[in-house]
Amino acid sequence: MRTILTKTLIATAALCSPLALHVAQAQQMGPTPGGAPQPQLEAAPAPSPQMGPEAPAAKQTxxxxxPNPLGVSRVVEIDTTGGPGFGFQHYKSYDFLNPKEVVLTFDDGPLPNRTTAVxxxxxxxxxxxxxxxxxxxxxxxxxxxxxxxxxxHTVGAHTMLHKDLSKMPFEEAKSEIEKSFSVIHRAVGGPSAPFFRFPFLRHSPETLKYLADRNVAVFSTDIDSFDFKGGKPAALVKxxxxxxxxHGKGIILMHDIQPHTAAALPELLKQLxxxxxxxxxxxxxxxxxxLPEYDELVQKDMQGMPTALSDRPMNSVVKTISGQ
Ligand SMILES: [Zn+2]
Known part of the structure; x- marks a missing residue:
């Protein structure tokens, strides 16, 4: 508990969240997509009373x-064992958000000038x-x-090539999933989350079962922004x-590759x-x-491409000009 508390406080300080952290009970309303029966969601605990008002978290808001940021009101840590599903459009297992609580999610990036603006x-x-x-x-x-x-921010995966996994042979779909986790892990150069969202929000029973066995949480949405349809930023916010x-609350689905989404975000956050x-x-x-075999595969595919640890590909920095 101590570890979690410490982490929560660090997160609280870093995220400018208000001092009071709400503790929500995970409400299990049915089976997870993968059929795991146990509650998977651990709410961040409130600071213990003995911390007092002079606790470090209180000073760093x-x-x-x-002076008056939106911030983060609460950090929840997800135990992804058994592949819990979130987002009521498809998965109705965990109703963990309180009224007026939202989760911001962005798909399809990262892209320059878009993700960076977001x-x-x-x-x-x-x-x-x-x-x-x-x-x-x-x-x-x-x-x-x-x-x-x-x-x-939390980084999850959305497949390798953004194809409809429900319409391809399982082995191919598995490769799409695993390669994306390997590439993202390589890009981040550190830990990334076992969080996954299906392109077009379309899954097959086999892929859902696979993700459950891999202990990967699956995300759908509650509030689809339909920002991929284009339009003016003001219309998107509205x-x-x-x-x-x-709906009163929910996981909001947006796309960080859409220019109007990036343009709309300051106003959306203001209105929230x-x-x-x-x-x-x-x-x-x-x-x-x-999985090591997919790490190896993407390593081969990405020979010479940039990694998180170097801004330029190695062959542009170290070049043989003589000999072999
Ligand atoms: Zn997408």
Whole structure:
């Protein structure tokens, strides 16, 4: 418990969240997609009374340049054992959000000028999100994904090539899943979460079972922003806020590769704050354990491509000009 508490306090300080952390009980409402019966969600505990008002977390609630940030009201740690599912559009097992609580999620990145703009908007409000990254895109811009992770956001996977996994042979779908985890792990250069979202929110029973066996949490959505359809930033904000008003809370699905989403985000965060909504950050209890055979495969595929540990490919830094 001590470890979790310490981590919570660090998170609290870093995320500019209010002192009072709410403790929510995970409400198990049915089987998980993978059939695991046990509750998987561990709410971050409130600071113990003996910490007193002078505890370190109490002093570090500022957000640089923003006296009244949206912040993060609560950090929840997910035990992904058995592959719990989140997002009521598909998985109705865990109703863990309180009224007016939201989880911000962004799919399909990372891309320059898009993900980076989303990051800046989140940072300005000292709030946190989950990024479900596409492996092939992450392979091209590992430094952006590294920045996402370094900023304290949660990074999950969204397949290698963004294909509909429900329509392909299982072995191919498995490869799409595993390669994306391996590439993302390589891009981040550190731990990433065993969190996964299916492209087009379409799964097959086999892939769902596979993720359950791999202890990967599966995400759908409660509030689909439909931002992939384009439109003006103001219309997007209006649509999300209207949907939130109707549902009262939820996991919001957006795309960090959409320019109007990045443009809309500062206003959306402002309206969330004004509307009394609170952001919950979801983190993983343990990082994804990538499979060595897929690590090797992506290593071969990505020879010469940038990694999180170097800004330039090795062959552009170290070049043989004489001999073999
Ligand atoms: Zn997607």
């Amino acid at each position: 500022e957000c640089p340049g923003n 990051l800046a908007a989140l940072n300005a409000e000292c709030t946190k999100a989950i990024f479900f990254s596409v492996g092939k895109v992450a392979a091209g811009y590992p430094e952006i994904l590294r920045d996402v992770a370094k900023a304290g 649509r999300i806020m209207a949907s939130l008003q109707k 704050k004004a509307g009394g909504y609170k952001v919950v950050q979801m983190t993983a209890k343990a990082p994804i354990q990538t």
